[in-house]
Amino acid sequence: MGRRVAITGAGTVNALALDVQGSLAALTAGRVAIGPMDFEEIDRLSVKIGGQIKDWVPEDRFTRQEVTLYDRAVQFAVEAGRQAIAEAGLELSEAEALRAGVVLGTGGGGYNTIDESYRAVHAQGKNRVHPFTIPKLMHNAAAAHLAMRHGLKGPSFTVSTACASSNHAMGLAFQMVRSGATDVMLAGGAESTLCFGGLKAWEGLRVMSPDGCRPFCASRNGMVQGEGAAVFVFEDWDRAVARGVPILAEVAGFAMTSDAGDIVLPDPDGATRAMQGALADADLTPEAIGYINAHGTGTAANDRSEAEAIRRVFDAPPPVSATKSxxxxxxxxxxxxxxxxxxxxxxxxxxxxTAGWREEDPAVLGLDVVPNEARRAQVDAALTNAFAFGGMNACLALKRAG
Amino acid sequence: MDGNFLTLEDGLQRKVVAILAAQALREPSGLTLEMTLESLGIDSLGMAEIIFAIEEDFDVQVPFNANDPDAAGLDLGTVGSVCAAVSRLVREQRG
Known part of the structure; x- marks a missing residue:
């Protein structure tokens, strides 16, 4: 099987809060951070709400050189990574640094940089863009800057599988630590597509809600985009125990599947096999699972397909919540x-x-979606789903540390 | 050389020195014409930013290729040589 994998650090910036403690407080309070957005040309968009990070002043956090070199998504990743490493108390010798790396997910990479550059040359008629446009917008920029800042000299790369990117990234990091290919990995994802070009492209698909994200609710009318990053320290369990640091959770299993069907419409078969695969990989039975963090986008297609898949995997499904709400x-x-x-x-x-929930929907097949209020429960093991456009599914199984 | 030309060159030099000083994170008064860009700690990305700033500020094209820095006959080695190169480009391209 291989080694056990501990999570020893976490960091995040997202619309709920600019750190883990604040985010957990908001998540358990059921606070909704979705609201009116503010950026250039938003008046030309039909959907004007999102989970936008407010009060982010790059100049307060980074040097002038860094600000010119870091896309907004990179800034989020760098801050989340800093928090995670600080919590883990990670200090690596030169030899250890050779066996430590980074794997991050991103769907759009430097979307704001692309948007600004196109605006400059197309709309404003300029003949040149900033010379750092390429190193800013490339998908692997965030992983590269984390490796550079923290001297991580082992494998570093970026995974881009749309909405499953960071589950794929974390799953690969898990496999690398478990197999002994590395001892420590930073893993997670970063995204910042809340700009005119980013959202104009989404408008065309007609899947965005004008008024809120209400997964698993009969009143649902689409997804709402957010932005931010989360980065975790995945570490060989024995190494973490030897260091005596608190372990946040154990990553126990991972599976990825493909629907191999439609480029946008989900198929419950692929989702079912992803969850079953993660359970098998973690050597867990369905009965052991006490919570599922759903993909739960709030689109009719996902709600139906995911509910059907959960019903196929679990005779008695555990509580399921969709925190994208x-x-x-x-x-x-x-x-x-x-x-x-x-x-x-x-x-x-x-x-x-699952915040914003109003009324029962038969399509949810009677799942307990933990509507609107957090719930106390002893959860020993959990699944977290990500099902991407392209029919690419990635499910992680985690266990309570101990 | 008439007075206007001197003033023009003077202003050009001040602007170029300001661009280089900003990249080197120093005060313009701390730069001399003899200093090399290397001694100012300007790396390849810094060079790209300097060329970008020169093109924006002086409305010229700088025919610089990092793979073949000497190809265009541009000497960008020292503060003084950058000033001379910008002066030449401005004369050539803006008549």
Whole structure:
């Protein structure tokens, strides 16, 4: 099987809060951070709400050189990574640094940088863009800057599988530590697509809600986008125990599947096999699972398909909540930010709710979706789902530390 | 050389020195024409930013290729040589 994998540090910035403690407090309070957004040309968009991070002043956090080199998504990742490493108390010798790396997910990479550059050359008629445009917008920029800042010299790369990106990233990091390929990995995701071009493109798909994200509710009318990052320290269990640091949770299993069907419509078969695969990989039975953090986007297609898949895997499904209702859909960073809710359930015994829920929907097949109020429960093991456009599914199984 | 030309060159030099000083994180008064860009700690990304700033501020094209820095006959080695190069580009491209 391989080594056990501990999570020893967590960091995040998202619309709920700019740290883990604040995010957990908001998640368990059922606070919704979705609201009116503010950016250039938003008046030309039909959907004007999102989980936008407010009060983010790059100049207060980074040097002038860093501000010119870091896309907004990179800034989020760098801050989340800093928090995670600080919590883990990670100090690596030169030899240890060779066996430590980074794997992050992102759907859009430097979307704001792309948007600004296109505006400059197309709309404003300029003939040149900033010389750092490429190193700013490339998908692997965030992982690279984390490796550079923390001297992590082992494997570092970026995974881009749309809305499953960070679950794939964390799953790969888990496999690398478990197999002994590395001892420590920073894992998670970062996303910042809340700009005119980013949302204009989404408008065309007609899947966005004009008034809020209400997964598993009969009144649902689409997804709402968010932005931010979450980064975790995944570490060989024995190494973490030897260091004597608190373990937030154990990553126990991972599976990825493909629907191989439709480029946007989900198929419950792929989701079912992802959950079953994660359970098998973690050597857990369905009965052991006390919580599922759903992909739960608030689209009719996802709600139906995910509910059907959960029913196929579980004779008696555990509580399921969709926390995108609070922080929005962070696309390539979604799974990473949602892992915070899993940690809340496992470590703190508090399941964050599905916020914004109003009325029962037969399509949800009677699942307990933890409507609007957090719930105390002892959760020994949990699943967290991410199902991407492209029919790419990634499910992680986690266990309470101990 | 008439007075206007001197003033023009003077202003050009001040602007170039300000661009280089900003990249080197120093005060413009701390730079001399003899200093090399290398001694100012300007790396390849810094060079890209300097060229960008020169093109924006002086409305010129700087025919610089980092793979072949000497190809265009531009000497960008020292503060003074950058000033001379910008002066030449401005004369050539803006008549």
């Amino acid at each position: 609070m922080h929005g859909h962070l696309l390539g960073a979604a799974g990473a930010v949602e892992l915070l809710s899993v940690i809340s359930a496992l470590r703190d015994g508090v399941i964050p709710p």
